Amino acid sequence: MNSVGLPHFLIVGAALFALGMVTVVTRRNAVGILMGVELILNAANVNFIAFNHYVDAPGRLTGQVFSIFVIVLAAAEAAVGLAIVLAIFQTFRTIDVQETDLLRE
Amino acid sequence: MTFNANDLLGVLPAIILSIGALLLLMSEVFLSTTRAAAQAPASPGERVAQTATAPEISSTQPDRRYQAWLAAGVAALGLWAALSQLGDPAISLFNGAAMSDGFGRVVAATVCGALLISCFVAFGYLEWLRATRGEFYALTLFSAAGMCLLAQATDLIVIFVSLEVMSLALYALCAYLRRGKRPAEAAFKYFILGSFASAIFLYGAALGFGATGSTRLADIAAGVRLAATGGGPGGSAGLLFASVALLTAGFAFKVAAVPFHMWVPDVYDGAPAPVTGFMAAGVKAAAFAVLVRILVSGFGDPSSSIGPHGWQQIIVWLAALTMFFGNLLAVPQRSVKRMLAYSSIAHAGYLLVAVAAMGNAPSRPDATQGLLFYLASYGATVIGAFGVVALIERKFALAGTGDDLSSWAGLSERHPALAAAMSLFMLSLAGVPPTAGFMAKLTVFRSAIEAGLAPLAIFGVLTSVAGLYYYLRVVVYVYMVPEGRADSVPGGRVLSASIALASCALIVLWMGIMPGSFSAMIQSASGSFGR
């Protein structure tokens, strides 16, 4: 375990964050965008848990508890987000974000 | 490690609002009896015919009029709770997870006041469209509870969770009235960019936690001080800088500062007008309260390079960009609702000026005062303006289209009182004396000059002069352009809206003519960040 330390975990987090960003920006599919947001939330979780292990005082669990709240939020957000996607599909018959762009003049 | 009942007393406004929302939701259960009797849904053709004419309250729906009054009563109770604690000393709640101080109480009072007036605006609007449901008022109450908690939170976990309570309820409110395609689209855009912003905020919170080992703002402040003296864990200064940048970016989305403003016009345009007014007033108040708490309580140590002198520069640039582009983009708008959306971006810029002025410790009390004054005056004005829009919009909301300047032409002949109210709100948004908007801008710019940000203040004055153009254009249409189309505001159910508009107008005039009495009221808040 000596060779693996905090930076390694942070790099995994940063990579997930970047992948999530790329997904959110390049996807035209509404469900795909939601998945990108999930990736970013998980990137934050990796950071929280890694920092909790390495930085927080021994035996403290603030970071892990924060990540539980993040998981709860992700579930709540997925429910609302997918309901909105369904509503979009009902109105526009597509979930392509380029074609749901009425309000832009 | 245990908590006592006094902690609950500190978050009383949020508790009152949540209980009210639960009561509303539960009351729906006992309503559905009358609906079953007259089932027989209208065929699509009939429904279109019904909605094309002014719809009457049909017998198929139970009477839900009590809901608006219940919600308004709860909001009034929350307002009373926030105001009654106003003079009390600041106390830390739940082991430092939240704080009950003057600043939080004034913001909570602003939110509850905005909710109270919005209930009156929404009542007539929803009844006329036959769209009253318990969920509407319950969700507004829930989101207001989230806003009150946000204003009091001093822990990143609490900030995050209550931010989401507020946001999720607002996403649903945007899509509440499903007439035409625009509400669904507005909710979708708001949701995507809002959840993206929360995710960015979260990543910033993770980095801040990593640099200091805590999510409490007080501990983060200690970590910032430590990093400034070169102590603390190595490399933590860089992490803290990235953290404050990401946290600010996350909230820049919520307050609609310029590089992060793309969602605002579409969302404000697509959401029902009463919701838009509440959103403009409430979200701004809550999000600015948190932004100030994070920046000043968390990263406010003046000795540190990542402290005020680091973020003050970011905020100054954000403010300048926001004021410039907000006013510029508002000029070509034909729809009053969209114009008000861009104007809300511009006002976020003026509020950011006050935040920037808090970077210097000596000017903090005045800047806090200015920020709170601005939030309250903007709230009253914008809810009033959207209240008028809600009256004009009713007919368009049925068809699912937007309003246009031409539908405002000749309003003064048909409804002189409405025209006068709209003009007052426009003048207040533009910052013309003797309205609240003028005094608000004055206090904010004064505190900016005091903080040594004179160029920013001058730039702000210049942009607000430019803003006069598009605000006055509405007044010109209302008073001077002859009536193009013989549309009159759909009659019926305007009494509650008139009460709301009259109270907004009174607040705007009162804050404009006697700013001292309001300032005295929020005096206890100005010391919240004083050091």
Added chain:
Amino acid sequence: MEAVLFYIFAIGVVVAGAQVVLRRNPIYGAVSLVACFFFLAGIYVLLSAHLIAILQVMVYAGAVMVLFVFVIMLLNLKEEELGEMHVTTMKGIGLAAVLVLVGFIAWKALTPVQFARDMAVNEQIHGFGGVKAVGNVLYRSSVLPFEVTSLLLLVAVVSAVVIAKGKI
């Protein structure tokens, strides 16, 4: 041994995450996301966050992703409705800025970090990261966010019902 496990999990996370970006079909994306979450659970175990690892598998990979797959199936998209990757200039600039920022953060993290405390400290604490330890923190020092979370879940339920209800 643990280093080997870490690299397996880390590469799994990144490869599966990349699939989410690259696959056009959302079903493939969702399945790769599930895989990604499983590998992440492995990483959490390495960080002695046992409860979180379980929750990650049960709540995230289980409940949330089932919801995703369910909605994708419900929409039943045709091939032409899937949409292409789409990059405009503005988006490209934004993306580049973001990636630079991420690179900056990663670089900051890579510079000799002294705060990598000896990892064994937490592993010697009995029950660290278990249900009892996490529950103690959750119900005591985090009681306010815990209560607000109940509000959050209720709001999410009501919101989803309002949005899915259709025309009002």
